[in-house]
Amino acid sequence: MSDGPEEQTEYWPRDRQQPTAVGRPRRTMSRTERARAARARRRRRTMTGVAIGALIVVVIGAVFLGSRLWHGLFGTGDDYAGGGVQDIVIQVRSGDSTTAIGQTLKDANVVATPKAFVSAATGNSAITSIQPGYYKVRTEIPAADAVTRLADPQNRVGRLVIPEGRQLDDTADVRTKAVTDGIFSLISKATCVDLDGTQRCVPAEQLKEAAGRSDPAALSIPAWAAQPVAALGDDHRRIEGLIAPGTWDVDPSAAPQDILARLIASSVAQYEAGGLLDAGAAGNLSPYEILTVASLVQKESLPADFAKVARVIYNRLNDPTHRRLEFDSTVNYALDRQEVATTDADRGRQTPWNTYAMEGLPATPICSPGQPALAAAERPEPGDWLFFVTIDKQGTTLFTRDYTQHLANIEVALRNGVLDSAR
Numbered sequence: 001m002s003d004g005p006e007e008q009t010e011y012w013p014r015d016r017q018q019p020t021a022v023g024r025p026r027r028t029m030s031r032t033e034r035a036r037a038a039r040a041r042r043r044r045r046t047m048t049g050v051a052i053g054a055l056i057v058v059v060i061g062a063v064f065l066g067s068r069l070w071h072g073l074f075g076t077g078d079d080y081a082g083g084g085v086q087d088i089v090i091q092v093r094s095g096d097s098t099t100a101i102g103q104t105l106k107d108a109n110v111v112a113t114p115k116a117f118v119s120a121a122t123g124n125s126a127i128t129s130i131q132p133g134y135y136k137v138r139t140e141i142p143a144a145d146a147v148t149r150l151a152d153p154q155n156r157v158g159r160l161v162i163p164e165g166r167q168l169d170d171t172a173d174v175r176t177k178a179v180t181d182g183i184f185s186l187i188s189k190a191t192c193v194d195l196d197g198t199q200r201c202v203p204a205e206q207l208k209e210a211a212g213r214s215d216p217a218a219l220s221i222p223a224w225a226a227q228p229v230a231a232l233g234d235d236h237r238r239i240e241g242l243i244a245p246g247t248w249d250v251d252p253s254a255a256p257q258d259i260l261a262r263l264i265a266s267s268v269a270q271y272e273a274g275g276l277l278d279a280g281a282a283g284n285l286s287p288y289e290i291l292t293v294a295s296l297v298q299k300e301s302l303p304a305d306f307a308k309v310a311r312v313i314y315n316r317l318n319d320p321t322h323r324r325l326e327f328d329s330t331v332n333y334a335l336d337r338q339e340v341a342t343t344d345a346d347r348g349r350q351t352p353w354n355t356y357a358m359e360g361l362p363a364t365p366i367c368s369p370g371q372p373a374l375a376a377a378e379r380p381e382p383g384d385w386l387f388f389v390t391i392d393k394q395g396t397t398l399f400t401r402d403y404t405q406h407l408a409n410i411e412v413a414l415r416n417g418v419l420d421s422a423r
Contacts, residue, residue, distance in 0.1 A: 078112045078113070078116075079111070079112050079113075079116045079142050079143055080111065080112050080140045080141055080142050080143075081142060082140070082141070082142075083138070083141070084138030084139055084140050084141040084145070085138065085139045085140045086138065086139050086195075086196055087136055087137070087138055087194075087195040087196045088108060088110070088136070088137060088138070088139055088195070089134050089135065089136055089137075089157060089158070089193060089195075089251075089252055089253055090104055090105065090108050090110065090134070090135055090137055091104070091132075091133070091134050091135075091251070092104070092130055092131070092132050092133060092134075092135060092150075093132055094132040095132075096132070098117070098118050098121050098127060098128065099114055099118055101117070101121075101127075101130070101150070102114030102115070102116075102117035102118050102121075105117055105137070105146055108137075108139065109139045109140060110137050110138070110139055110140070110141060110146055111141070111142075111143045111146050112143070113143075116143035117143045117146055117147065119143065120142075120143035120144040120146070120147045121143075121147045124147055124151060126150075126151035127147055127150060127151060130150060130151070131156075132249065133156055133157075133158060133159060133249040134156070134157050134158035134249060134250075134251060134252060135149070135150055135155050135156055135157065136149070136155045136157050136193055136194075136195070137149045137150065137155065157192075157193045157252055158190055158191065158193075158249055158250040158251060158252045159190060159247070159248075159249060159250075160186060160187060160190035160247070160248040160249070160250045160263075161186070161246075161247050161248075162183055162186060162243065162244070162245045162246060162247075162248070162368060163245055164245040164298060164368065164369065164370030164372075164373070165245070165298045165299060165367045165368070165369070165370070166180075166181075166182065166183055166186070166245065166367060166368055167182055167183065167240060167333065167366060167367045167368070168182050168183045168184055168208075168211070168236065168237060168239070168240050168243075169182040169184065169208075169237075169336050170182040170184075170185055170336065171332075171336050171337055171338050172336065172337050172338070173337070173338045174337055174338065180338070182204075183243055183368065184204040184207045184208050184211075185204045187202070187204070187207055187250060187259060187260075187263075188201055188202055188203060188204040188207060189201070190250045190252075191250055191252040191259070192252070193252045200252070201252075202252070202254075202256055202259065206256045207256045207259065207260065208236045209236070209256070210255075210256035210257040210260055211236040211237075211238070211239050211260055212234040212235055212236035212238070213234050214257045214260070216229050216230065218257055218261060219239065219257065219260055219261050219264055220261040220262070220264045220265035220268065221239070221242070221264065222242075222268045222272075222287075224277070224286060224287040224288055225242060225287075225288045225291075228288055228363065228364065231363070232352070232363060232364065237364055238364060239260065239264065240295075240364040240365050240366065240367070240368075241291050241292065241295050241364060241365025241366075241367065241368055241369070242264045242267060242268065242291075242365075243260075243263045243264060243267050243368055244266075244267035244270050244271060244368055245368045245369075245370050246270070248263060248266065250262075250263070271287070271291070271374070272287075274371060274374060274375075275378060276290055276291065276374070276378070279377070279378035279379075289361060290374070290377050290378060291365050291369065291374070291377075292361045292362060292364065292365045292366075293310060293313050293314075293361070293377040294310075294365070294369035294373040294374045294376070294377035294378075295365035295366045295367045295368070295369045295373070296309075296313055296325070296327060296329065296330070296361075296362075296366065297309050297310050297313070297369065297373045297376050297377055298367055298369040298370060298373040299327075299329035299366055299367055300327055300329055301388075301390075301397060302395045302397070303372050303373075304395075305388070305397045305399075306372055306373055306375075306376035307376040307379070307380055307381035308380075308381050308383060308385065308388070308397075308399055309376070309388060310376040310377050310380035310381070311380040311381050311382070311383045311385060312385050312386060312387070312388055312399065313325065313380075314380055315383075315384065315385060315386055316386060317360065317361070319386070322359055323386070324355055324356065324358070324359050325355035325360075325361070326347075326355055326356050327355050328342045328347075329366060330353045330354055330355040330356075330362050330366060331346050331347055331349070331353075331354050331355075331356060332346075333353045333362070333366040333367075334349065334351040334352075334353050334354060352364075353366060383399070384401045385399040385400060385401055386400075386401050386403075386406075387399070387400050387401070387402075387403065387405075387406035387409075388400075389406065389409045389410050389413050389419075390413065390418055391409060391412045391413045391416060391418060392412075392413075392416045392418060393416070393417070393418060398412075
């Protein structure tokens with residue numbers, strides 16, 4: 001057998017170039033060299049992995065930031081599907097456009113984009129005429145569903161209606177035993193809303209506690225009512241009359257103190273816009289005294305006689321003989337009841353409101369007077385009357401300055417069954 005070079009020549013074709021050796025002849029690697037080579041290969045693989053990982057992070061970050069920028073500028077362009085996740089209450093504010101409402105819904109996670117809501121609301125007259133207030137909707141619902149829910153009057157919540165002449169506490173009619181909701185009860189009922197099958201309300205007792213214990217400033221008590229409010233300490237009736245009658249929107253999710261503060265602030269603004277401050281200055285009375293007189297007018301007479309009754313009140317207050325008002329309504333107020341006539345025992349009770357037992361006005365208004373009663377208190381009808389009595393069930397009321405004539409008028413009222421005993 002010949003040596004290696006001769007066999008190499010026979011293995012490769014003659015016309016193919018023979019391989020050329022480069023460098024020193026290879027010898028077997030030592031154990032140290034193999035370990036060093038292995039470490040080098042691992043370092044190369046690690047660096048390659050790190051580079052690839054960094055590249056992936058950069059790409060993902062760029063995609064994420066680009067997506068956020070795109071959606072921030074142009075919206076997702078998507079719409080939710082399905083029946084939503086949970087019930088919530090949102091507020092539509094006065095003057096809100098459809099776009100503003102859509103943004104409110106987007107912020108509350110009700111609709112996916114304001115654009116989707118505006119598109120779904122286009123041509124819907126119920127949305128364009130929607131009233132300010134609070135509405136129950138659901139999170140993550142289709143924009144068309146949101147439009148339907150807002151257009152449905154049944155989904156409006158927090159609507160509070162306070163009739164003229166209503167007082168804070170519930171009252172009971174002595175004869176019929178019927179109970180009339182006071183303002184606290186009316187507010188409580190207005191806050192009731194069913195969220196995911198659970199009825200939630202702000203209890204009247206919590207409102208009453210907030211009225212008595214909250215700092216007057218936190219209740220938005222105006223400066224012109226601060227002193228009489230403070231004088232009653234923690235009696236909840238200290239805010240009587242400061243919540244005006246009318247239709248209000250109450251946030252069902254607000255705390256009792258905040259609910260009262262917003263109602264008082266809005267009522268005070270309404271009173272002052274109606275001229276209460278100017279009327280008080282003109283009559284040498286405080287605005288609070290005007291409000292108190294108006295509450296007596298509201299309780300003691302029918303609208304046709306408001307201005308005359310207001311004059312009787314001022315005439316008695318200014319009488320040089322220190323004549324007391326002696327109004328049954330002020331006796332009934334402290335007893336939380338309605339009664340045309342009162343008993344001797346009732347009239348003898350010492351309360352901050354009983355004008356049989358003390359001179360001057362009661363400590364607070366005895367109800368929330370309406371605008372006609374306020375107007376009468378601000379501009380009473382000229383006259384010298386000191387007495388009045390309603391003589392029939394049609395509401396006919398007779399006014400006089402003469403006490404003997406007044407007694408004769410009371411006899412007429414007794415014969416007609418209007419009074420059970422003399423005033």
